[in-house]
Amino acid sequence: xxxxxxxxWGRAGPPVFAGRNILPRAHAPLRTFMVAMTVMCFLAAMAAxxxxxxxxxxxxxxxxxxxxxxxxxxxxxxxxxxVRKRVDEVVRLLRGTEGIRSVRVLSMDxxxxxxxxxxxxxxxxxxxxxxxxxxxxxxRKKPANIEALDGLxxxxxxxxxxxxxxxxxxxxxxxxxxxxxxxxxxxAGIAIxxxxxxxxxxxxxxxxxxxxxxxxxxxxxxxxxxxxxxxxRFLRAGFVSALAGVVVAFLIFALLAFIAPSEGIRxxxxxxxxxxxxxxxxxxxxxxxxxxxxxxxxxxxxxxAVIRILQNMFRQG
Amino acid sequence: MIRFENVGVRYGNxxxxxxxxxxxxxxxxxxxxxxxxxxxxTTLLRLMYLGLxxxxxxxxxxxxxxxxxxxxxxxxxxRRIGVVFQDFRLLDHLTTFENVALPLFVDGKRPSEYAxxxxxxxxWVGLGDHANAYPPVLSGGEKQRAAIARAIVGKPSVLLAxxxxxxxxxxxxxxxxxxxxELNRLGTTVVIATHDHQLLNAAPEARIMTxxxxxxxxxGRSMP
Numbered sequence: 001x002x003x004x005x006x007x008x009w010g011r012a013g014p015p016v017f018a019g020r021n022i023l024p025r026a027h028a029p030l031r032t033f034m035v036a037m038t039v040m041c042f043l044a045a046m047a048a049x050x051x052x053x054x055x056x057x058x059x060x061x062x063x064x065x066x067x068x069x070x071x072x073x074x075x076x077x078x079x080x081x082x083v084r085k086r087v088d089e090v091v092r093l094l095r096g097t098e099g100i101r102s103v104r105v106l107s108m109d110x111x112x113x114x115x116x117x118x119x120x121x122x123x124x125x126x127x128x129x130x131x132x133x134x135x136x137x138x139x140r141k142k143p144a145n146i147e148a149l150d151g152l153x154x155x156x157x158x159x160x161x162x163x164x165x166x167x168x169x170x171x172x173x174x175x176x177x178x179x180x181x182x183x184x185x186x187x188a189g190i191a192i193x194x195x196x197x198x199x200x201x202x203x204x205x206x207x208x209x210x211x212x213x214x215x216x217x218x219x220x221x222x223x224x225x226x227x228x229x230x231x232x233r234f235l236r237a238g239f240v241s242a243l244a245g246v247v248v249a250f251l252i253f254a255l256l257a258f259i260a261p262s263e264g265i266r267x268x269x270x271x272x273x274x275x276x277x278x279x280x281x282x283x284x285x286x287x288x289x290x291x292x293x294x295x296x297x298x299x300x301x302x303x304x305a306v307i308r309i310l311q312n313m314f315r316q317g
Numbered sequence: 318m319i320r321f322e323n324v325g326v327r328y329g330n331x332x333x334x335x336x337x338x339x340x341x342x343x344x345x346x347x348x349x350x351x352x353x354x355x356x357x358x359t360t361l362l363r364l365m366y367l368g369l370x371x372x373x374x375x376x377x378x379x380x381x382x383x384x385x386x387x388x389x390x391x392x393x394x395x396r397r398i399g400v401v402f403q404d405f406r407l408l409d410h411l412t413t414f415e416n417v418a419l420p421l422f423v424d425g426k427r428p429s430e431y432a433x434x435x436x437x438x439x440x441w442v443g444l445g446d447h448a449n450a451y452p453p454v455l456s457g458g459e460k461q462r463a464a465i466a467r468a469i470v471g472k473p474s475v476l477l478a479x480x481x482x483x484x485x486x487x488x489x490x491x492x493x494x495x496x497x498x499e500l501n502r503l504g505t506t507v508v509i510a511t512h513d514h515q516l517l518n519a520a521p522e523a524r525i526m527t528x529x530x531x532x533x534x535x536x537g538r539s540m541p
Binding site for chain 1: 366368388389392393395396400406408409410411415419420422423424467471
């Protein structure tokens with residue numbers, strides 16, 4: 001048992017009103033609240049990180065598709081020699097166009113390989129008039145105008161045209177938009193679930209402190225004083241828990257950046273955390289917002305719960 | 318100072334615990350509140366320390382009607398009332414010193430302002446060597462004395478004590494009663510709820526408030 005004058009007057013012992021907060025520092029319901037908050041913030045941070053990685057992957061894919069185009073030369077009824085001449089003409093025109101990095105004529109075997117998934121390996125492919133394809137890689141910095149090029153090719157070479165994969169780009173854009181909204185929906189869902197869960201946990205934690213709150217009330221503490229004590233405790237608990245959840249999510253993504261089995265995931269995680277400055281900033285800012293919002297939710301929940309408890313304290317029997 | 322008029326209390330839809338309770342305690346009065354267990358002594362004390370709102374009737378404390386008193390003024394009112402709870406209600410995570418100093422701390426006073434007074438009071442109730450001890454390691458009697466010290470540290474106008482000598486030996490009970498009498502001489506109105514007849518006999522000048530079946534009767538020299 002400690003004895004003597006309390007500390008603060010020159011004797012060893014526990015500090016007087018340690019930390020200036022007179023609620024118990026740690027107890028089971030507060031710990032439950034902290035665990036719930038940590039898990040929710042971890043999920044939110046993982047969802048946000050996953051969302052950014054998906055967007056990044058789609059952006060990369062889209063960029064790849066956008067920087068490529070294909071010239072198609074229909075065989076019509078020409079002899080193979082005639083078709084080859086038209087192909088050569090297309091290649092010549094393409095090579096003479098600014099904004100094109102490379103041009104490659106796909107062999108007939110490559111063409112057949114592209115059609116195999118739809119037409120199978122049977123002899124049907126040999127009987128069909130398969131168009132010749134020319135793969136065009138555009139200069140990403142100054143890409144050629146595909147529409148103008150298509151118009152030129154169509155005029156200059158019979159049965160030839162250029163396709164910029166617009167259909168695919170459109171689908172990818174839709175997919176990116178869907179993924180974006182899905183990510184936002186997941187984040188919103190987690191935020192709502194977190195708010196409800198945290199409100200319950202906060203109320204449970206405060207109910208377990210009811211005795212302390214009642215005593216404070218009865219010795220003359222003002223509601224404002226009690227609310228401030230409770231808010232301070234929950235502000236700290238909410239902030240620490242939210243930060244812990246986000247830090248765990250960061251560590252998992254960092255781990256993925258180094259040891260994920262898929263190179264795409266490794267690259268994506270690395271870019272999101274360290275590689276792509278803009279993306280990393282966006283990720284860290286989102287995680288910071290998760291911590292701030294979670295702390296605010298803790299504070300609001302605690303305030304609501306404490307006010308309800310205080311208002312119920314002097315009631316009609 | 319404290320005036321009850323036809324006060325009734327019932328919990329929920331249950332029977333009335335207190336019925337038509339009317340009395341007046343003048344400033345500087347000393348009264349014992351007695352009656353069988355479950356008669357409503359603690360409920361009456363709860364009404365007096367603003368821990369419960371009556372179902373009916375009027376309560377005036379310090380000249381104010383409790384029913385119309387704005388909630389923000391309750392803390393000021395409560396600071397004029399010291400309460401010794403039957404179950405002590407000490408906070409286990411605070412030291413004995415901190416528990417006793419709690420009313421001063423919540424009033425915004427700095428430890429340096431009240432440290433000597435609190436230590437002196439602790440010494441007076443025999444807890445001078447237990448200032449840094451936490452309630453779980455105190456005996457029942459020690460907790461009782463700490464609770465009494467907390468109730469009187471703010472020099473309240475009214476002291477309400479629920480069985481304050483229930484956990485102490487007769488010698489300490491007499492000493493505590495002397496403390497209450499001394500506080501009363503200094504102007505504090507004292508109301509002690511007790512079963513202890515020896516305590517009642519030790520203060521023959523005190524008024525006796527008896528609750529039986531929810532009804533209050535008063536005897537004593539200064540009954541109005």
